[in-house]
Amino acid sequence: MPRLKWRRDAGVAESAAQHLPGLAERFFERAGELFSAGALHELRLEIKRFRYTLELFRELYGPRLGALLEMLRQAQQLLGEMNDCATVARMLDASAPEDFRRFLETRANRKEAEFRALWQKRLGRPGEGSRWAEYLRRYVRRIP
Amino acid sequence: MTVEAFAQTKLDLLRRRLDYQVRRARKLSDARSVHDLRVAIRRYGQGLKLFRELLPDQETKKSRRRLRKILKAAGAVRNLDIALDLMREARCRDEGLRRRLMNQRREARKALKCLA
Numbered sequence: 001m002p003r004l005k006w007r008r009d010a011g012v013a014e015s016a017a018q019h020l021p022g023l024a025e026r027f028f029e030r031a032g033e034l035f036s037a038g039a040l041h042e043l044r045l046e047i048k049r050f051r052y053t054l055e056l057f058r059e060l061y062g063p064r065l066g067a068l069l070e071m072l073r074q075a076q077q078l079l080g081e082m083n084d085c086a087t088v089a090r091m092l093d094a095s096a097p098e099d100f101r102r103f104l105e106t107r108a109n110r111k112e113a114e115f116r117a118l119w120q121k122r123l124g125r126p127g128e129g130s131r132w133a134e135y136l137r138r139y140v141r142r143i144p
Numbered sequence: 145m146t147v148e149a150f151a152q153t154k155l156d157l158l159r160r161r162l163d164y165q166v167r168r169a170r171k172l173s174d175a176r177s178v179h180d181l182r183v184a185i186r187r188y189g190q191g192l193k194l195f196r197e198l199l200p201d202q203e204t205k206k207s208r209r210r211l212r213k214i215l216k217a218a219g220a221v222r223n224l225d226i227a228l229d230l231m232r233e234a235r236c237r238d239e240g241l242r243r244r245l246m247n248q249r250r251e252a253r254k255a256l257k258c259l260a
Binding site (some may be wrong): 005079103143 | 145147151187193230236241
C-alpha cells in the first residue's frame with residue numbers, strides 16, 4: 001500500500017475523496033495481476049489490507065460500500081480457508097494419515113473453485129476498479 | 145472533522161478493542177479469542193500504517209514491532225487450532241497426531257501468554 005500524504009488540517013471527507021479512489025484503482029489493478037498470476041496467497045493479503053482500510057472510512061459512505069466490503073470479506077474468507085488447508089498440510093509429518101491429507105487437498109480445491117467463481121462474477125469484472133473509484137470520489141459524506 | 149482528529153479517534157478505538165482482546169485471549173486462550181486477537185492486531189496495525197504520516201515515527205515503529213511479536217505467537221496457536229478443527233471435520237481418528245497437536249498447542253499458548 002502506498003504511503004499516503006495526509007494534510008493534517010484537511011477535512012476527513014475531502015481527504016477520503018482525494019485518496020481512496022486511487023487506492024481502489026490500484027487495488028483492483030494489482031488484484032487482477034495477482035489473480036492472473038495465480039498468486040492467491042498474496043492476493044488474500046492485498047484483499048485484507050484493502051478491506052481493513054475501507055472499513056476505517058465506513059461511516060463516510062452509504063450502504064453501497066457495505067456491499068463492496070461484504071464481497072471482500074467473502075473473498076478473504078474463501079482464500080483464508082484455502083490457506084488453512086495448505087498450512088495444516090505443511091504441519092503434518094510423514095506418519096500423518098493419507099486420508100486426512102486427501103481431505104485437506106480436496107477442501108482446498110473446493111475453496112479455490114468457489115473463490116474463482118466469486119472473482120469472475122463480482123470482483124474481477126472489467127471496469128470494477130474504476131466504478132468503485134468513482135463511487136468513493138463522489139459519494140463521500142461529511143461528518144460533524 | 146479534520147483527518148488528524150479522525151485518525152486519532154479511529155486509532156483510539158482500535159487500540160481499546162485490541163487491549164480488550166489481549167485481556168480476553170490471556171484469560172480464555174480458546175480458538176475464538178486467539179483468532180479475535182489476531183484480527184484486532186491486524187486492524188490496529190493497518191490503521192497505524194495508513195495514518196503513519198500523522199503519528200510520531202518512533203511510536204508507530206515501537207508499537208508495530210511489539211504487535212508483530214504477539215501476532216507471530218498467536219499465529220502459532222491459531223494454526224494448531226485450525227489443524228485440530230480440520231481433523232474433527234475430516235473425522236480423522238489418529239489419536240497420536242491429535243495428542244501431538246494438543247501438546248504443541250499448550251506450548252504455543254504458554255509462549256503467547258508470556259508476550260500478551
